[in-house]
Amino acid sequence: MLLVDSHCHLPLIQAGEAGLEGILARAQTAGVSHMLCVSVDLESYAGVAALARALPQVSASVGVHPNTDQHAREPSIAELVEEGAQDYVVAIGETGLDYFRSDGDLEWQRTRFRHHIRAAREVCKPLIVHCREAASDVIRVLREERAEAVGGVMHCFVDDWDTASAAMDLGFFISLSGIVTFKSATQLQGVAQRVPLERLLVETDAPWLAPVPLRGKQNEPAYVRYTAEYIAALRGELPVEFAAATTRNFHRLFSLPASKLSTQAL
Ligand SMILES: [Zn+2]
Numbered sequence: 001m002l003l004v005d006s007h008c009h010l011p012l013i014q015a016g017e018a019g020l021e022g023i024l025a026r027a028q029t030a031g032v033s034h035m036l037c038v039s040v041d042l043e044s045y046a047g048v049a050a051l052a053r054a055l056p057q058v059s060a061s062v063g064v065h066p067n068t069d070q071h072a073r074e075p076s077i078a079e080l081v082e083e084g085a086q087d088y089v090v091a092i093g094e095t096g097l098d099y100f101r102s103d104g105d106l107e108w109q110r111t112r113f114r115h116h117i118r119a120a121r122e123v124c125k126p127l128i129v130h131c132r133e134a135a136s137d138v139i140r141v142l143r144e145e146r147a148e149a150v151g152g153v154m155h156c157f158v159d160d161w162d163t164a165s166a167a168m169d170l171g172f173f174i175s176l177s178g179i180v181t182f183k184s185a186t187q188l189q190g191v192a193q194r195v196p197l198e199r200l201l202v203e204t205d206a207p208w209l210a211p212v213p214l215r216g217k218q219n220e221p222a223y224v225r226y227t228a229e230y231i232a233a234l235r236g237e238l239p240v241e242f243a244a245a246t247t248r249n250f251h252r253l254f255s256l257p258a259s260k261l262s263t264q265a266l
């Protein structure tokens with residue numbers, strides 16, 4: 001089985017005894033050929049970039065998460081463009097809107113989101129969009145900022161079919177995390193059955209959201225396999241073919257530099 005973990009936070013995983021080596025070895029054993037390590041703030045971005053520079057099977061994104069405190073260092077469009085131009089940086093994000101974990105006047109989140117979209121358009125790289133209880137505003141801002149020029153992924157998708165459909169109309173992919181394996185996620189399971197195969201990605205969002213049967217444990221890239229196997233069964237597809245399709249989709253959306261493609265069996 002050939003998989004990609006389209007969204008993880010490697011520096012945030014408590015590595016335990018075998019350390020990062022152990023995490024990478026377990027990923028390889030599970031068939032995970034590549035991991036996109038996603039930035040959440042500028043303070044920790046250096047660590048994300050260092051991993052992507054050092055490891056052929058890891059690439060990076062640059063961005064500031066919508067929940068990162070509004071008083072944290074705010075990236076300028078120029079800064080995002082400068083970092084985003086590095087070849088190991090394959091996307092801008094994670095960005096988006098999260099009305100669940102922040103309250104009050106959230107205009108600052110929308111402004112930050114707009115800046116990320118403008119940077120992505122300038123540097124011609126896709127967006128990694130986080131959306132929590134903000135679907136209509138996320139779609140509205142993506143449209144207003146003409147995000148379809150670069151496209152991207154709705155990561156850890158948990159919204160309804162209409163939102164998935166609107167995002168796909170803007171050229172976005174739908175990425176499913178371990179949440180889809182949770183018993184209560186019946187609406188999301190319905191969406192997972194309906195999204196065309198050529199628009200689906202899988203991710204862990206590690207260290208969070210470990211899929212069943214590891215729900216509640218710390219997540220890591222190797223476990224994306226459980227999510228892929230679950231969705232394949234749900235859709236009545238062969239796990240190996242489903243995995244290969246999501247891996248191809250990843251490479252259609254994100255352009256990896258040649259130095260990172262040498263380790264891939266495409
Ligand atoms: Zn997120």
Ligand SMILES: [Zn+2]
Nearest residue numbers: 007038094205
């Ligand atoms: Zn994330």
